[in-house]
Amino acid sequence: MSPSAIRSLVLASLPLLAAAASTSTASTASTASLLTVFGPAALDAQAAATFLGCVNATGDNYGVYVEDAGTTVVVPLDARRVDLATTDAALLGCLEASNDAMYVAAESTELTAAATKGAVALDGASYEWLVANGAAGKVVTGQKAPELSGRAADAQTYSAYLDSTARGCENHDHHTYSENHCHAVRQAYKSVSFENTHGGTLHMSIWPHHDCDKNDARSFVVTGRTVGDCQNRDTFSWNGHY
Numbered sequence: 271m272s273p274s275a276i277r278s279l280v281l282a283s284l285p286l287l288a289a290a291a292s293t294s295t296a297s298t299a300s301t302a303s304l305l306t307v308f309g310p311a312a313l314d315a316q317a318a319a320t321f322l323g324c325v326n327a328t329g330d331n332y333g334v335y336v337e338d339a340g341t342t343v344v345v346p347l348d349a350r351r352v353d354l355a356t357t358d359a360a361l362l363g364c365l366e367a368s369n370d371a372m373y374v375a376a377e378s379t380e381l382t383a384a385a386t387k388g389a390v391a392l393d394g395a396s397y398e399w400l401v402a403n404g405a406a407g408k409v410v411t412g413q414k415a416p417e418l419s420g421r422a423a424d425a426q427t428y429s430a431y432l433d434s435t436a437r438g439c440e441n442h443d444h445h446t447y448s449e450n451h452c453h454a455v456r457q458a459y460k461s462v463s464f465e466n467t468h469g470g471t472l473h474m475s476i477w478p479h480h481d482c483d484k485n486d487a488r489s490f491v492v493t494g495r496t497v498g499d500c501q502n503r504d505t506f507s508w509n510g511h512y
Contacts (some may be wrong), residue, residue: 305465306496308370309411310340317371317407318397324364326392332361333389339437339502340406341373343488345389351378354473354489365491366471372407373499374490381485414497416467417444426450428472428492428510429465439463439500447510452482454507463500466492468512476501476508483507 325332325344333347344361346352354362354376361376368374377387390399417429426449431442439461447453449472458478466472472492477484492498 303416304413305416305467306410306493307412307414308408308496308499310373310406311409313372313397313401313405313407315397317368318400318405321364321368321372321374322392322395322397322400324367325361328358328360328364330358330361333384333391334395334400335384335387335389336400336403336405337375337502338404339373339500340404341375341499341501342400342405343387343389344374344376345379345384345387347379347384347389347391349379349381349383351380351485352376352487352489362473362491365489366493369491369493370408370496372405375488375499375501376490377488378486417465418446418467426468426512429467430508431463431465432459432505433461434459437461437500437502439502449511450509452507452509454480454482456480458504458506460504461500461502462505462508464492464498464510466494466496466498469494470512472498472510472512474498474508474510476503476505478504478506480506482509 331347332344335343335345337343352358365374365376418427427446428449430445430447431439432445433439433442434457435441437460462476464472464474471494474492475487475489477487488501488503
């Protein structure tokens, strides 16, 4: 084949190569934008031991109880507010470290005593106790496209799935909220979940009261680029930040 014929063949193939590269890049980008979805599984003994050991190592007077849906909730045994940014920063580290292995949260006890919630002291909690009380582990069940896209996803925002009718986050409405702002409703949602489209950790708190104030807030984390756990708790207000 002559040099001119080879040159013509190469030039003719360039658009096809460019199109293939573009398709491959788009496919990779599309896959990379998907969020990880978790589902319940049998609690792993090592995951449970790691979490309980981490909470115990904080040295604070905590107890634990298991919510009906399988979330292991850490509470102060004395009546006080949980503040993961200051007083309970070490506990925040435990929540972040175990969040992809089991359902975990922390809850304040200013109004509702730990004993009323069914909590036991850490020395009474074990893997066997957690399993007996319904604690759930976590596994990856799939991926989904984020509800946020474009500029909304680039801003400091997060998605919320709010179910006003039942536990389980099944019959939800989707909304987008900005971080570091209190968002409240007049009538409580029965269950809520949040979506993190960013790489960093989303720190959430929800209240059974208006205005992100008063007592018994629940705090938890949503790992970067994941769909958060369903919180089966009456919720009037919430606030999140990265």
